[in-house]
Amino acid sequence: MSQNGSVAVIGGGAWGTALANAVAGRHPVTLWLRDPEAAARIERGRENARYLPGVPLHPGIRATADAGALAAAGTVLLVTPAQTARAVIGQLKSHLPPGAPIVLCAKGIERGTDAFMSAVAAEALPVGTPVAVLSGPSFAADVARNLPTAVTLAAAEAGLAADLAHRLSGPTLRLYHTDDVRGVEIGGAGKNVLAIACGIVAGSGLGESARAALIARAFAELMRFARLYGGRPETLMGLSGLGDLVLTASSPQSRNFAFGERLGAGATPEAAAGGKLAEGAFTAAALVALARAQGLEMPIAEAVADIVAGAARVDAVVARLMARPLKGEVE
Ligand SMILES: NC(=O)C1=CN([C@@H]2O[C@H](COP(=O)(O)OP(=O)(O)OC[C@H]3O[C@@H](n4cnc5c(N)ncnc54)[C@H](OP(=O)(O)O)[C@@H]3O)[C@@H](O)[C@H]2O)C=CC1
Numbered sequence: 052m053s054q055n056g057s058v059a060v061i062g063g064g065a066w067g068t069a070l071a072n073a074v075a076g077r078h079p080v081t082l083w084l085r086d087p088e089a090a091a092r093i094e095r096g097r098e099n100a101r102y103l104p105g106v107p108l109h110p111g112i113r114a115t116a117d118a119g120a121l122a123a124a125g126t127v128l129l130v131t132p133a134q135t136a137r138a139v140i141g142q143l144k145s146h147l148p149p150g151a152p153i154v155l156c157a158k159g160i161e162r163g164t165d166a167f168m169s170a171v172a173a174e175a176l177p178v179g180t181p182v183a184v185l186s187g188p189s190f191a192a193d194v195a196r197n198l199p200t201a202v203t204l205a206a207a208e209a210g211l212a213a214d215l216a217h218r219l220s221g222p223t224l225r226l227y228h229t230d231d232v233r234g235v236e237i238g239g240a241g242k243n244v245l246a247i248a249c250g251i252v253a254g255s256g257l258g259e260s261a262r263a264a265l266i267a268r269a270f271a272e273l274m275r276f277a278r279l280y281g282g283r284p285e286t287l288m289g290l291s292g293l294g295d296l297v298l299t300a301s302s303p304q305s306r307n308f309a310f311g312e313r314l315g316a317g318a319t320p321e322a323a324a325g326g327k328l329a330e331g332a333f334t335a336a337a338l339v340a341l342a343r344a345q346g347l348e349m350p351i352a353e354a355v356a357d358i359v360a361g362a363a364r365v366d367a368v369v370a371r372l373m374a375r376p377l378k379g380e381v382e
């Protein structure tokens with residue numbers, strides 16, 4: 052890998068800004084935003100007041116909307132929502148430094164194509180571009196404030212994964228590494244859908260016992276899905292999977308959980324979204340489509356997909372889940 056230590060972050064939302072802050076102590080960072088005015092505001096105010104209010108921007112970060120500034124980076128983090136990844140790569144491809152690894156930080160599956168982020172990147176990036184996936188339990192607000200956080204970095208080439216993990220880790224952000232790209236991306240994308248289900252249970256007042264049962268059964272679904280699509284069970288039992296599910300299935304700080312909570316309280320999907328990103332709402336249908344294509348049942352993900360599409364009401368879905376035939380716990 053190149054010895055060039057500078058890092059470019061594409062996407063100046065909550066997660067892009069938090070990651071920029073976390074690595075800026077050790078590397079010069081370019082934070083690229085599509086909106087020149089937003090970039091100028093961040094440069095002037097040294098704060099991303101829209102997405103991470105109250106968190107001072109590290110002095111080593113330069114915010115810009117000039118795509119030409121990406122060319123100097125040794126490592127590029129792609130941190131826009133999953134459904135935009137293909138378009139953003141297409142738009143910026145000619146500015147990306149040749150040979151520099153691209154770290155995919157979005158947690159989702161592309162609607163329409165049902166493609167995982169690594170597949171989208173492989174199609175959209177120049178042939179041979181090294182790609183990695185970063186995922187794990189990490190609220191942007193925690194990472195940006197330098198609270199201790201651990202995530203997983205996956206790349207098909209184990210040496211690249213280890214290099215990137217060392218390069219991006221710091222005193223408060225700890226990256227574990229693996230070559231199980233598919234397992235890590237399934238963990239991140241899948242948990243968002245399942246966190247919505249947990250929010251729905253909380254919002255409809257079904258109780259803590261129901262929520263605990265749901266987390267356990269949701270994780271069983273995720274494991275079955277991962278096994279079918281080539282993710283390793285031990286990866287799913289780690290940070291990107293169980294770790295992230297525990298975080299986002301139990302905290303209103305999670306936008307997916309909060310979205311589900313509002314749905315459970317009776318809001319329409321449009322009202323529940325409230326202008327905030329809930330990746331699971333977009334990924335649910337793709338996750339279910341991939342499962343169905345292999346004859347796999349994912350009753351909890353299916354319930355979320357139906358509710359988000361406005362095709363089922365929460366009470367009907369709960370009754371449907373409880374009426375499923377009894378079966379062995381491990382099947
Ligand atoms: N927030 C978190 O705690 C974590 C988030 N993630 C993942 O990171 C990804 C991004 O989330 P997050 O940063 O929180 O989202 P935000 O909603 O906070 O920010 C999204 C950012 O992406 C930009 N963007 C959207 N569409 C485009 C586009 N077509 N071209 C260029 N930029 C675009 C937005 O720009 P604009 O303002 O101009 O619309 C904005 O800067 C998601 O997949 C999420 O699951 C992962 C771990 C933690």
Ligand SMILES: O=C(CO)COP(=O)(O)O
Pocket residue numbers: 158187188189190191246295298299304305306307308328329330
């Ligand atoms: O992925 C996250 C934490 O690991 C962020 O979760 P939300 O997108 O639900 O806020």
